[in-house]
Amino acid sequence: xxxxxxxxxxxxxxxxxxxxxxxxxxxxxxxxxxxxxxxxxxxxxxxxxxxxxxxxxxxxxxxxxxxxxxxxxxxxxxxxxxxx
Numbered sequence: 799x800x801x802x803x804x805x806x807x808x809x810x811x812x813x814x815x816x817x818x819x820x821x822x823x824x825x826x827x828x829x830x831x832x833x834x835x836x837x838x839x840x841x842x843x844x845x846x847x848x849x850x851x852x853x854x855x856x857x858x859x860x861x862x863x864x865x866x867x868x869x870x871x872x873x874x875x876x877x878x879x880x881x882x
Contacts, residue, residue, distance in 0.1 A: 807843040
């Protein structure tokens with residue numbers, strides 16, 4: 799779970815600049831890997847400089863943030879029935 803109020807950005811993991819940013823953060827020990835061994839699709843940039851890797855698409859993550867507007871914490875790996 800991540801604190802939704804601490805997320806600065808949700809971005810797609812496919813571009814070269816994002817891959818370089820993730821590699822740099824990995825070298826600095828700032829990566830939180832929430833992919834559970836699956837392909838990284840979404841990247842969450844947190845307020846404290848850490849980066850959360852998710853197997854969910856950025857669109858899915860964003861919709862979950864909007865679904866739980868009153869919720870403080872969002873799980874970037876929570877699967878719904880249609881994703882199984």
